[in-house]
Each structure stands twice: as C-alpha cells, then as structure tokens.
Amino acid sequence: MxxxxxxxxxxxxxxxxxxxxxxxxxxxxxxxxxxxxxxxxxxxxxxxxxxxxxxxVRSMDPAWTPPSGGHRIALAFDCGSPGGVDGKYAEVIAADHRGHHAPWDAPWGQRYATVLDPDGNHVDLFASLPDRTVG
CATH class of the missing domain: 3.10.180.10 (2,3-Dihydroxybiphenyl 1,2-Dioxygenase, domain 1)
Structure with a gap:
C-alpha cells in the first residue's frame, strides 16, 4: 500500500x-x-x-477546543517577487486582516512577511531576494 x-x-x-x-x-x-x-x-x-x-468539528469531536498559546501550523504563499510580498502584505492589512510580522529581508535569502488569517493561523508571504539563492 x-x-x-x-x-x-x-x-x-x-x-x-x-x-x-x-x-x-x-x-x-x-x-x-x-x-x-x-x-x-x-x-x-x-x-x-x-x-x-x-x-x-465539535459535532464529531465534542472534546475539541481551539489551540491556545501560539500557532501550530503556518501556510506559505510565494508572491513571486520582493515587491509582491510588500504589495500583498499591504493589501491584506488594508482589508482589515491582522499583520504579524511586516515585510523584512530574511537571512535565508527571501523577502518575508506573516499575516494572520481570521482564525489566527499564520500565513507567510515570501519571495526570493534578487541575487540570492535559497537552498
């Protein structure tokens, strides 16, 4: 199997x-x-x-409670370019969603930002920086 x-x-x-x-x-x-x-x-x-x-979820698992104290999962979206990260972050914030970490140049060679979905899940926005290879 x-x-x-x-x-x-x-x-x-x-x-x-x-x-x-x-x-x-x-x-x-x-x-x-x-x-x-x-x-x-x-x-x-x-x-x-x-x-x-x-x-x-509660109807199938009556003991289920939402996690607390921090995130346990993060989704990541490739925005295509550093400017794409900045633009998508600004668009998400302008639509009244929460930012968690404003765009920044990460030491691993990507432009990175984190927003929170309405349920508090981390959603990373990223793109490779010019002249940097991620590996």
Whole structure:
C-alpha cells in the first residue's frame, strides 16, 4: 500500500470571513461556499486545502477546543517577487486582516512577511531576494 500526502485541513470560526481572506491570497473559492460546513479547494500542485466550521468539528469531536498559546501550523504563499510580498502584505492589512510580522529581508535569502488569517493561523508571504539563492 502506498500513502500520499493529499490535504491540509483547518477549522474556521466564521467560514465567510475565512474564505474571503484566502480569496484575497488568490485561491479560487466560489462565494457559494461561504454557507457550507465543509469547504475544500485543490491547489495547482494537486494538494487540497480544506476548512470545517468549528461547530461541525465539535459535532464529531465534542472534546475539541481551539489551540491556545501560539500557532501550530503556518501556510506559505510565494508572491513571486520582493515587491509582491510588500504589495500583498499591504493589501491584506488594508482589508482589515491582522499583520504579524511586516515585510523584512530574511537571512535565508527571501523577502518575508506573516499575516494572520481570521482564525489566527499564520500565513507567510515570501519571495526570493534578487541575487540570492535559497537552498
């Protein structure tokens, strides 16, 4: 038997707000999904990103509680260029989402920033710096 990584699942307190955030990052999620209890989208490489409403998770696992004290997962989006990182960070902040770390030049050769999705998950925005090879 062969197993293959297929999906990342997250819990959303407010599905419409969460999906609006990810649409802002370029994911193609229909507006009709805002009313669903479970939503998934397939990314260009074939991996699925999925969300379940907190109420749906609690209906399957009554002992479930949201994590506290820090993040346990971070998603990362390649913005194509250092200017793309700065621009997307500004766009996300202008749409009333929270920034966690403003854009900066990381020592590993990338322009990097971190924003928080509506549920507090870290979402990294990055791009290779000119004349720097990441490896």
């Amino acid at each position: 062969t197993i293959e990584f297929s999906a990342v699942g997250m819990v959303a307190d407010d599905m419409a707000k969460t999906l609006a955030f990810y649409r802002l990052l370029g994911l193609d999620i229909p507006a009709s999904a805002d009313a669903e209890s479970h939503v998934e989208t397939t990314l260009p490489a074939g991996t699925r990103l999925m969300w379940d409403r907190a109420e749906a």
